[in-house]
Amino acid sequence: EVQVVESGGGLVQPGGSLRLSCTASEFTFSLFWMTWVRQAPGKGLEWVATLNQDGSAKYYVDSVTGRFTISRDNTKNSLFLQMNTLRVEDTAVYYCTRGGAYSRLWGQGTLVTVSS
Amino acid sequence: AIQLTQSPSSLSASVGDRVTITCRASQGISSALAWYQQKPGKAPKLLIYDVSTLESGVPSRFSGSGSGTDFTLTISSLQPEDFASYYCHQFKSFPRTFGQGTNVEIK
Numbered sequence: 114e115v116q117v118v119e120s121g122g123g124l125v126q127p128g129g130s131l132r133l134s135c136t137a138s139e140f141t142f143s144l145f146w147m148t149w150v151r152q153a154p155g156k157g158l159e160w161v162a163t164l165n166q167d168g169s170a171k172y173y174v175d176s177v178t179g180r181f182t183i184s185r186d187n188t189k190n191s192l193f194l195q196m197n198t199l200r201v202e203d204t205a206v207y208y209c210t211r212g213g214a215y216s217r218l219w220g221q222g223t224l225v226t227v228s229s
Numbered sequence: 230a231i232q233l234t235q236s237p238s239s240l241s242a243s244v245g246d247r248v249t250i251t252c253r254a255s256q257g258i259s260s261a262l263a264w265y266q267q268k269p270g271k272a273p274k275l276l277i278y279d280v281s282t283l284e285s286g287v288p289s290r291f292s293g294s295g296s297g298t299d300f301t302l303t304i305s306s307l308q309p310e311d312f313a314s315y316y317c318h319q320f321k322s323f324p325r326t327f328g329q330g331t332n333v334e335i336k
Contacts, residue, residue, distance in 0.1 A: 148325075150273075158265070158273060158316050160325035172323040175230075208272055214320035215263035217284060219272035 122223030135192040135209030143187040146213030151205035235328035252317035261321035
């Protein structure tokens, strides 16, 4: 089945770090741009970051620039989001999506809770 | 950043109603607009891309239109499974942005 599956979410204290992973199955991962989108509890969707096929072009929403790093390992069909200096307002479900424009393939999401 | 303003933020409608949701961009985005549907606890689902292209498998009661800065999602005859939240999304430039969402509720 063509899918992406996120992992790595959890509870972390403000100022802490977390690394999210997304594993792709049944499609040629290295051919696609990939994106992270998040959704705070009860709120709307927020685009977080996107990178291109070889990881040479990366784009971030202003609120995470300098704190989050998107990366990928095409040999392992995996996408990552390294999140440092986490804030309470980073609490959200984080979705991995395929594509750099619109996305027709989304994961089920992984919940990140930043709280003391 | 390009801002997307959706209206209304919520609406109540009955099965069979025609529903229209609008999305206004703060600057021109050509045809780089998509619409998503999201149900509680689920990932968003792509409905329409490039303003008016229906994603495969999406019922034909959904349609999109517009150009430049003003766009519309229309559900011609609301069905029980259509009660959900809807988001517009621009991919003209980075940072990508979403509208704030429209919650479609049962009347």
